[in-house]
Amino acid sequence: MSSNTIELEAIQQAFETLRRVKETFAARGWFPATSGNLSLRIKTDHQDRNRSLIAVTVSGKDKSVHTPTDFLVVDLEGKPAAASQLKPSAETLIHTALYQKVSKCAAVFHVHTVSNSLVSELYKHRGGVTFKGHELIKAFDIWEEGASITVPIVENYACIPTLAAEICKVLDSRVPGVLIRNHGIYVWGESEFAAKRHLEAFEFLFDYHVKLLILSKN
Ligand SMILES: CSCCC(=O)C(=O)COP(=O)(O)O
Numbered sequence: 001m002s003s004n005t006i007e008l009e010a011i012q013q014a015f016e017t018l019r020r021v022k023e024t025f026a027a028r029g030w031f032p033a034t035s036g037n038l039s040l041r042i043k044t045d046h047q048d049r050n051r052s053l054i055a056v057t058v059s060g061k062d063k064s065v066h067t068p069t070d071f072l073v074v075d076l077e078g079k080p081a082a083a084s085q086l087k088p089s090a091e092t093l094i095h096t097a098l099y100q101k102v103s104k105c106a107a108v109f110h111v112h113t114v115s116n117s118l119v120s121e122l123y124k125h126r127g128g129v130t131f132k133g134h135e136l137i138k139a140f141d142i143w144e145e146g147a148s149i150t151v152p153i154v155e156n157y158a159c160i161p162t163l164a165a166e167i168c169k170v171l172d173s174r175v176p177g178v179l180i181r182n183h184g185i186y187v188w189g190e191s192e193f194a195a196k197r198h199l200e201a202f203e204f205l206f207d208y209h210v211k212l213l214i215l216s217k218n
């Protein structure tokens with residue numbers, strides 16, 4: 001098999017994986033009003049990380065609808081790998097920054113939810129939100145009893161290169177996610193499976209926290 005065929009197959013596989021993730025998250029209402037974006041590192045035959053290709057969602061689409069043009073391939077600079085009419089996510093540079101900064105990063109997912117936005121607004125002044133003693137912290141591969149994690153929160157800069165740089169400044173190797181104030185969360189993992197598990201754990205913790213705050217006011 002030629003390396004072109006192998007690469008094409010890897011691209012098709014990445015698009016199919018992203019399609020499944022997109023469908024799952026859309027069913028949960030995690031892509032309101034065309035928000036959110038997803039990407040996956042494409043497994044190619046060359047091992048040079050600097051030559052990586054990334055499959056990413058097309059910008060501005062209704063992510064609850066499937067079309068033949070939902071994804072495209074970009075390089076690590078966020079430029080389409082082949083001439084295309086399709087526009088990569090407006091936030092592609094956040095994805096590419098994470099692939100370059102986070103060791104073994106293979107998938108990056110971004111969603112806007114009411115809970116992640118509320119938590120980001122409530123705790124931005126502290127620079128992060130801390131969770132302690134939750135069973136689901138184990139989803140981040142942290143197994144100590146009574147463990148705590150702090151999810152960093154950055155300001156929602158309109159300039160995407162600035163936003164990407166701010167995210168990179170607050171990365172914590174134990175915590176695979178960063179909140180953006182009144183915007184959403186970026187989450188990553190060494191596989192699509194791990195990134196999804198991380199995102200589900202973060203969203204569980206945010207929902208729990210918001211509900212606890214409401215209940216304790218009554
Ligand atoms: C109405 S969503 C505003 C842009 C955004 O935050 C987002 O996540 C979606 O942008 P994309 O270009 O990836 O569709």
Ligand SMILES: [Zn+2]
Binds near residue numbers: 184
């Ligand atoms: Zn967004």
